[in-house]
Amino acid sequence: MIPGQFSYHRPASLAEAVNLLATLEDARPLAGGHSLIPMMKLRLATPENLIDLHGIDALKGVRRDGGNIIIGAMTTQHELLASDIIATALPVLQETSLVIADPQVRYMGTVGGNVANGDPGNDMPALMMTLGAIYNVEGKGGARSIAATDFYQGAYFTALEPGEILTSISIAAPPAGHGYAYEKLKRKIGDYATAAAAVVLTMSGGKVATCRIGLTNLSETALLAVAAAQAVIGTSLDDAALKAAAAAAEAIMSPAGDGRGPPEYRRYVGGVMVTRALQRAAQRAK
Amino acid sequence: MAKTHVTMKVNGAEVEGLVEPRTLLVHFIRENLQMTGTHIGCDTTHCGACTVDLNGMSVKSCTMFAVQAAGADITTIEGMANPDGTLSALQEGFRMMHGLQCGFCTPGMILRAHRLLKENANPTEEEIRFGIAGNLCRCTGYQNIVKAIQYAAAKINGVEFQEAAE
Numbered sequence: 353m354i355p356g357q358f359s360y361h362r363p364a365s366l367a368e369a370v371n372l373l374a375t376l377e378d379a380r381p382l383a384g385g386h387s388l389i390p391m392m393k394l395r396l397a398t399p400e401n402l403i404d405l406h407g408i409d410a411l412k413g414v415r416r417d418g419g420n421i422i423i424g425a426m427t428t429q430h431e432l433l434a435s436d437i438i439a440t441a442l443p444v445l446q447e448t449s450l451v452i453a454d455p456q457v458r459y460m461g462t463v464g465g466n467v468a469n470g471d472p473g474n475d476m477p478a479l480m481m482t483l484g485a486i487y488n489v490e491g492k493g494g495a496r497s498i499a500a501t502d503f504y505q506g507a508y509f510t511a512l513e514p515g516e517i518l519t520s521i522s523i524a525a526p527p528a529g530h531g532y533a534y535e536k537l538k539r540k541i542g543d544y545a546t547a548a549a550a551v552v553l554t555m556s557g558g559k560v561a562t563c564r565i566g567l568t569n570l571s572e573t574a575l576l577a578v579a580a581a582q583a584v585i586g587t588s589l590d591d592a593a594l595k596a597a598a599a600a601a602e603a604i605m606s607p608a609g610d611g612r613g614p615p616e617y618r619r620y621v622g623g624v625m626v627t628r629a630l631q632r633a634a635q636r637a638k
Numbered sequence: 639m640a641k642t643h644v645t646m647k648v649n650g651a652e653v654e655g656l657v658e659p660r661t662l663l664v665h666f667i668r669e670n671l672q673m674t675g676t677h678i679g680c681d682t683t684h685c686g687a688c689t690v691d692l693n694g695m696s697v698k699s700c701t702m703f704a705v706q707a708a709g710a711d712i713t714t715i716e717g718m719a720n721p722d723g724t725l726s727a728l729q730e731g732f733r734m735m736h737g738l739q740c741g742f743c744t745p746g747m748i749l750r751a752h753r754l755l756k757e758n759a760n761p762t763e764e765e766i767r768f769g770i771a772g773n774l775c776r777c778t779g780y781q782n783i784v785k786a787i788q789y790a791a792a793k794i795n796g797v798e799f800q801e802a803a804e
Contacts, residue, residue: 353681355660357639357658357660390682430695455754455768455769456686456696456698456750457683459696460697460698460702541771
């Protein structure tokens with residue numbers, strides 16, 4: 353399968369990339385390319401101009417900025433897995449990266465592409481909503497920041513305006529001793545989630561002090577399960593609390609029926625993923 | 639569409655060619671360079687038959703444009719033998735452990751295993767299976783591929799290979 357014709361651009365600076373996106377007809381940024389290139393091979397995407405972001409060093413790498421972790425948009429899943437900063441401050445990002453696609457795809461796939469594409473099957477959006485991440489974007493009109501929770505508007509529709517590029521993600525490091533888990537049910541390695549849930553929580557005196565829960569591939573967009581998280585705060589995660597959380601999460605899911613199963617099944621296992629993620633996160637919390 | 643002149647290093651040799659931007663790396667390798675050891679299996683980023691080593695990464699060459707690989711250092715199956723032409727440890731492992739039947743997935747398997755062993759010289763069976771999860775084989779059931787990689791790891795580490803009891 354051969355993509356349609358396009359012109360290739362490899363800017364060396366963000367300013368140049370933003371300018372190319374604003375001035376060229378039908379231009380799209382190219383990050384890791386492991387969503388876009390397959391779509392181009394199927395001719396479901398036929399951009400006239402591709403702006404390859406690999407030449408822009410400013411978009412790469414992980415650093416600390418006070419209590420925040422800043423992840424460059426072009427940082428790959430493989431680089432997240434190799435990062436000591438991520439291992440220490442945000443281990444849930446590594447747990448999630450490990451269940452994305454396969455090793456070859458993780459060498460190329462970027463965290464920026466994963467979150468900015470708006471694909472409800474991608475794993476990072478729900479996690480970013482759970483972590484309260486902020487997306488920093490830049491366009492011809494300047495730079496702005498968008499909360500992950502405000503970013504996703506529908507399948508492949510996001511708050512990113514035409515011509516804007518996601519440059520980095522800021523995440524306030526969760527407190528030391530927090531518990532975390534990303535539970536993903538998939539048919540095989542490399543598949544999108546049948547259902548997945550992200551949990552980040554803190555425990556105090558055997559009870560849940562704070563909790564956020566995100567859901568992957570259970571609606572048009574990733575979801576933040578606010579009521580489900582509320583249902584476990586103040587509890588010791590007893591059976592009644594877990595059941596209440598799963599039920600509250602299931603209430604906001606609207607999965608499509610596809611090869612991964614009918615909606616009823618996917619909603620049910622979505623609740624199971626929430627339960628398991630809560631239990632595993634609580635075990636890890638100190 | 640105007641063609642672009644690209645140069646890259648493939649198996650230690652500088653190569654060049656004129657490519658359209660839409661030319662996939664695997665097509666450049668197979669058709670321009672006439673190195674047909676890198677296979678096209680699924681053409682949809684799933685099977686891993688087209689895996690090459692690019693700047694120290696295992697990459698599915700059906701999902702990258704040749705223009706993106708300009709300046710890169712690439713190894714394909716044609717570059718996997720020892721400099722004297724004898725089989726490398728991985729190739730020997732696949733031969734000795736019957737790590738292939740039809741052989742279609744083998745170039746991608748060997749290139750992926752090559753990078754896996756560079757990053758983890760002594761992987762467990764689980765780490766090997768997780769590490770080759772992006773490469774599909776429809777013949778072997780993977781058992782002998784895992785053994786082949788264990789054989790190669792032992793040989794590279796200079797220890798005797800001991801096959802696990804079944």
